Amino acid sequence: MDRLTSLFEDDSPHRYLIALATVPILLFALYQYLLPKPIPGIAYNPSAAKSLLGDVPEMIAEVSQTGEFRVWCAKQVRKMNSPICQIFIKPFCQPWVLLSDFRESRDILTRRHKEFDKSSFLSDGMACMGAFHGIYMTDHKFRANRQLIQDLMTSTFLNGHVGPAIYNKGSELMMLFEMKVRLARGRPFSVKKDFEYASLDCMLEFAFGRNWVDTAVGEQVKVVGGLTEESLVIPVSVDEPVDFPLGEIVDFLKSVYEAPEIVEKTINAIMPKLQTWWWSQQGWYKKIFDDKEKAMKAQVAIGIKNFQQGKIETGVEHMLMREAARAEKEGREPDFESQVFRDELFGDIVGGHHTTSGAMMWLTKYLTDDPTIQSKLRSVLHSTLSAAHQEGRLFTFEEIRHAKLPYLDAIIEEMLRINAVPVTREAVVDTTVLGCPIKKGTQVFFMSNGPGFLSPSFPVDEAKRSDTSRLSKRANDSWDERQDLARFDPERWLVRKTDGTGVTADDVDFDGAAGPQLVFGLGPRTCWGRRLAHMEMKVIIAMLVWTFQLERTPPELSGYGGLEGIARVPKKCYVRLVKL
Ligand code: HEM
Known part of the structure; x- marks a missing residue:
């Protein structure tokens, strides 16, 4: 020494x-x-494990071109040729685990909630959404918010309040399309913003009803309605798209657009919490959330007045009613000024409009590109809603609500299947998946665009499955995997009742459990708004096919490239419509 x-x-x-x-x-x-620390027994890219940045450079090189992180992930799964593999995406953090096996995914999502809960990387990224229930672990705060919104996905509320609003919005959208068709004279045009705005308006009506007046589609109708053939540049070629001017939307609606962009960027940040704090000090960030607060406060104030006068119609009024009932039970004054109302409704509007509008764009594309499916759907609509068809009018909301349309359900399900983004969970205890050790804090991605979904499943040793997964083997755990799983084929979801090829409710039933599907997640944290989303897609897409023939668009305006955010949405969505 x-x-x-x-x-x-x-x-x-x-x-x-x-x-x-x-x-x-x-x-x-x-x-x-x-250096990345691989989890023992789980496949990984050996060269990534030798680099401080792990898989990041390779991932960025690809995703900066394609915009599709999920496609890059599915590629890793195929490269590693294993139903469970790991990637090193957050430097100096635990690896992310990719699970590509429907049965095990379903088991974890529906039965192993004590071991897996909401991912903290998502919650940290969504910190700007405040007291919205979608960012909480499944705890008392989550349950308290869910209690406040419990009326908003009931059949009574959906059929009585939301459905008619969706129907009116769909009709306004069709009117806007008609105006554009007249002006475009056979040329294609983009409907991306139109679907986004229609969905946004549906969510605003869901939350505030007619108390919200500055609608997004309304502004477009005003602008396009004021155009003449002379005031618009009509390209010479019939294949060139017409570029319609956009009507300005109010600041609160801009906040609804900008908030999820912040969420996306924060999720991808190396230090999400620090990033949120840093941005929250800046003017542009403050403006987004000040505009949100101003609009939400005004709407809650209207809701309080209505509720106190006994008028309970809108989303916010139902939430206030729940708070009043809860306060009475707990022997306290109701807290109507609580931040929870403003954050919860804002979160629902943000979560509901982007996802559902993207889904309607995909549906429009598939129907455009497959004229056989499109005309089959139209003839099913005509025969099922026969009174409206014979009278030469559009169906009513009540008619479509009661109509059994298994073929339309199957088209929607198939579009969702092909465009699902991975659902995630975080291990909240040390545990195992397919026999591999998973430490507390590990993020698990349930892949829905690789083997088992868009290509045949990997074989899995039954002994490696969890007890609950082994016991829950079902006939529909996978399709007949000899068929082309990547192809858009709605008939996978139909069970035939009669011989032949008919697809009305007399011929077929829709079976939503016919094969693997994870698009809305599963279990206690499954998508809260899926019933509303289904209603919106069903009503608006039925209206579109009823009112217009969707003609093919030129290849440069078509294609299935997507952009990933909180949902996968098409890069482009052009139509060439002919009024029927
Ligand atoms: C086609 C449209 C939609 C798709 C594909 C979709 C998809 C999803 C997915 C994958 C999740 C995560 C589920 C999980 O982690 O297990 C989710 C959660 C959620 N969705 Fe949707 N969604 C859609 C429409 C909507 C609509 C219209 C609303 C609102 C009305 C909504 C509200 C929510 C909420 C609040 C959550 C969080 C639930 C929780 O954390 O417990 N979604 N959605």
Whole structure:
């Protein structure tokens, strides 16, 4: 010891040599410490494990071109040729696990809630959404918010309040399309913004009813209605698209657009919490959330007045009613000014409009590109809603609500299947998946666009499955995987009742459990708004096919490239419509 001390005290060259030798050793140890730490027994990319940045450079190189993280993930699964693999996407953090096996995914999502809950990487990324229930673990705060919104997905509320609003919005959208068709004279035009705005308006009606007056589609109708053939540039070629001007939307609606962009960027940040704090100090961020607060406060105030006068119609009024009942039960004054009302409704509007409008765009594309499916759907609509067809009018909301349309349900289900984004969960205890150790805090991605969904499943040793998964084997755990699983084929979801090829409710039943599907997630944290989304897609797409023939668009305006955010939406959505 004395010798060692004297070595350092000594002014001799040894001291410098040792210091020089120690620095690289320490740096090497730090480098080793910071390298990705693969989970034993789970496949990974060996070259990524030797780099501090893990899989990030390769992922960025591809995703910056395609915009599709889920496609890159599915590629890794195929490369590693395993139903469970890991990727190193967040430097210096635990690997992310990709699970590509429907049965095990379903088992975890529906039965293993004590081991897996909402992912913290999502919750951290969604911090700007405040007290919205979608960011909580499944705890008392989550349950308290869910209690407040419990009336909003009931049949009474959906059929009585939301459905008629969707129907009116759909009719306004068809009117806008008709105006555009007249002006475009056979040329294609983009309907991306039109679907986004229609969905946004549906969510606003869901939350505030007619108390909200600045509608997004309304502005477009005003602008397009004011156009003449002279005021619009009509390209010479019938294949060139017409570019319609956009009506300005009010600041609150811009906030609804901008908030999910912040969420996406924060989710991808290295330090999401720091990122949120940093942005929250800046003017542009404050404006988005100030506009949101101003509009939400005004709407809650209208809701309170209506509720106190006994008028309970809109989403916000039902929430206030629940709060009043809860306060009475707990022997306290109701807290109508609570931030929860504003954040919860804002979260629902943001979560509901982007996803559902993207889904309607995909449906429009599939129906455009497959004229056989389109005309089959139209003839099913005509025969099922025969009174409206014979009278030469559009069906009413009540008519379509009661109509059994298994073929339309199957078209929607198939579109959703092909465009699902992975659902995620976080391990909240040390556990195992397919026999591999999963540490508390690990993020698990349930892949729905790779093997088992869009290509045949991987074989899995039954002994490696969890007990609950082994016991829950069902006939429909996978399709007949000899068919082309990547093809858009709605008939996969139909069960035939009669011989022949008919697809009315007399011929077929829709079976939503016919094969693997994870598009809305599963279990206690499954999509809260799926019933509303279905109603909106069904009503508006039926209206579209009833009112117009969807003609093919030129290849440069078509294609299935997607953009991923909180949902997968098409990069482009052009139509060439002919009024029927
Ligand atoms: C086609 C349209 C839609 C798709 C594909 C979709 C998809 C999803 C998915 C994948 C999740 C996560 C589920 C999980 O983690 O297990 C989710 C959650 C959620 N969705 Fe949707 N959604 C759609 C429409 C809507 C609509 C219209 C609303 C609102 C009315 C909505 C509200 C929510 C909420 C609040 C959550 C969070 C639930 C929770 O954390 O417990 N969604 N959605």
